[in-house]
Amino acid sequence: MKNANIPNVVGFIIASLRDAGFAAYMVGGCVRDLLLGLAPEDFDIATSARPDEVVRLFPDADLVGAHFGVVLVRRDGVQVEVATFRSDHSYRDGRRPDKVEYETDPRQDALRRDFTINAMFLDPASGEVLDYVNGQADLDGCLLRTVGDPERRFEEDHLRMLRAVRFAARLGFTIQTETMSAMQRRRKSIHGVSAERVRDELGRILTEGGARRGMEWLEESGLLAELLPEVAAMRGVGQPPEFHPEGDVWIHTRMMLDGMREPSLTLALGVLLHDVGKPPTFRLADRIRFDGHAEVGAGMAVRILERLRFSAAQTAQVEALVAHHLRFKDVRRMKESTLKRFLRMYGFEEHLELHRLDCTYSHGLLDNYHYVREKLEEIPPERLHPPRLVTGDDLMQAGYRPGPLFSRMLDCIETAQLESSIQTREEALALIASEFGPPPA
Numbered sequence: 001m002k003n004a005n006i007p008n009v010v011g012f013i014i015a016s017l018r019d020a021g022f023a024a025y026m027v028g029g030c031v032r033d034l035l036l037g038l039a040p041e042d043f044d045i046a047t048s049a050r051p052d053e054v055v056r057l058f059p060d061a062d063l064v065g066a067h068f069g070v071v072l073v074r075r076d077g078v079q080v081e082v083a084t085f086r087s088d089h090s091y092r093d094g095r096r097p098d099k100v101e102y103e104t105d106p107r108q109d110a111l112r113r114d115f116t117i118n119a120m121f122l123d124p125a126s127g128e129v130l131d132y133v134n135g136q137a138d139l140d141g142c143l144l145r146t147v148g149d150p151e152r153r154f155e156e157d158h159l160r161m162l163r164a165v166r167f168a169a170r171l172g173f174t175i176q177t178e179t180m181s182a183m184q185r186r187r188k189s190i191h192g193v194s195a196e197r198v199r200d201e202l203g204r205i206l207t208e209g210g211a212r213r214g215m216e217w218l219e220e221s222g223l224l225a226e227l228l229p230e231v232a233a234m235r236g237v238g239q240p241p242e243f244h245p246e247g248d249v250w251i252h253t254r255m256m257l258d259g260m261r262e263p264s265l266t267l268a269l270g271v272l273l274h275d276v277g278k279p280p281t282f283r284l285a286d287r288i289r290f291d292g293h294a295e296v297g298a299g300m301a302v303r304i305l306e307r308l309r310f311s312a313a314q315t316a317q318v319e320a321l322v323a324h325h326l327r328f329k330d331v332r333r334m335k336e337s338t339l340k341r342f343l344r345m346y347g348f349e350e351h352l353e354l355h356r357l358d359c360t361y362s363h364g365l366l367d368n369y370h371y372v373r374e375k376l377e378e379i380p381p382e383r384l385h386p387p388r389l390v391t392g393d394d395l396m397q398a399g400y401r402p403g404p405l406f407s408r409m410l411d412c413i414e415t416a417q418l419e420s421s422i423q424t425r426e427e428a429l430a431l432i433a434s435e436f437g438p439p440p441a
Contacts, residue, residue, distance in 0.1 A: 270321030399439030
């Protein structure tokens with residue numbers, strides 16, 4: 001059987017191992033994806049060959065996980081993980097087995113894996129599938145289930161609870177009742193996982209597809225309240241029906257997550273957190289109000305993302321998305337210079353898409369979205385970012401003394417440029433003399 005989604009190097013490695021007398025199969029996520037008709041992103045091979053025997057066959061291979069029997073083989077721009085069949089023993093740190101034993105039977109290797117749909121082996125030549133855990137039945141039934149006892153699987157590696165959410169969300173599967181019950185019981189153990197590992201899984205849940213369902217699985221399991229209590233607090237927070245006929249803050253946020261299409265990580269985080277400031281600012285006056293929720297939410301977003309060890313650049317962009325998401329309501333009243341500065345913000349397409357989602361899944365009014373789109377098309381780049389007419393050196397040559405006032409002078413000139421009221425160096429210097437006085441004698 002030849003599958004176009006299987007690189008030639010995978011078949012070559014398996015054939016080489018078999019020619020040397022070893023058992024070898026594709027295994028894990030690549031098998032799952034192939035059986036679902038998807039193109040795998042990564043390829044793993046499991047074999048009865050020990051790491052040293054794999055390296056003898058492929059001398060340029062790297063021992064990337066010698067303790068776990070993992071060797072990385074690269075050919076034709078493709079890298080393949082080749083791992084020895086193994087069984088794992090106790091996991092005292094909730095992440096890695098204290099001891100592994102190499103095996104010759106693939107069944108033993110299957111029984112130590114996380115989920116049934118990730119524990120199948122495939123012979124790419126014949127198409128034969130080795131399935132010791134009913135993984136194919138679970139694929140057919142769209143069911144996410146652990147291999148064996150879910151309590152034990154999650155005790156071995158606490159991150160598997162988030163992986164369960166990610167796979168179920170991305171594939172549109174249901175999490176088996178016993179598996180979900182174990183997640184609910186063990187939810188607090190997620191605090192034993194490093195922030196970096198949690199961050200990476202949350203990022204995948206938000207961007208790999210099914211973000212809404214992922215958040216719902218997180219909520220049902222109790223993991224949302226453990227990891228993102230600020231987000232869990234959105235449930236039940238009412239909104240003024242004239243602006244949000246869809247319902248509370250959590251319903252609105254989940255609808256926006258569902259409406260995303262291949263979002264960047266920062267946009268997805270911006271959608272998730274754009275209204276995180278509403279629960280603490282909720283007040284009932286003439287109507288439901290959330291005074292200053294964008295500013296409060298921006299500060300909360302920073303604290304959340306720093307807690308989860310997102311990068312400074314990612315945190316800054318999400319902070320900006322949350323802080324500025326209400327500004328679109330004022331675009332028609334903005335001065336020309338204010339509007340242009342708004343339009344040229346870093347990553348503005350993400351701001352615009354966040355606004356589109358926010359409106360689409362609330363009142364449905366997209367007038368300001370289309371207005372901004374039109375402005376972006378009609379304003380040429382050189383008018384959004386006009387060349388500097390005057391520098392600090394020019395101001396000194398004109399007789400002004402260097403100091404903090406220079407930044408205000410240069411900002412004044414740029415504002416006038418953005419307002420299209422000056423165009424030359426001479427006009428800029430005349431404006432400075434008019435606004436700040438002539439240079440000292």
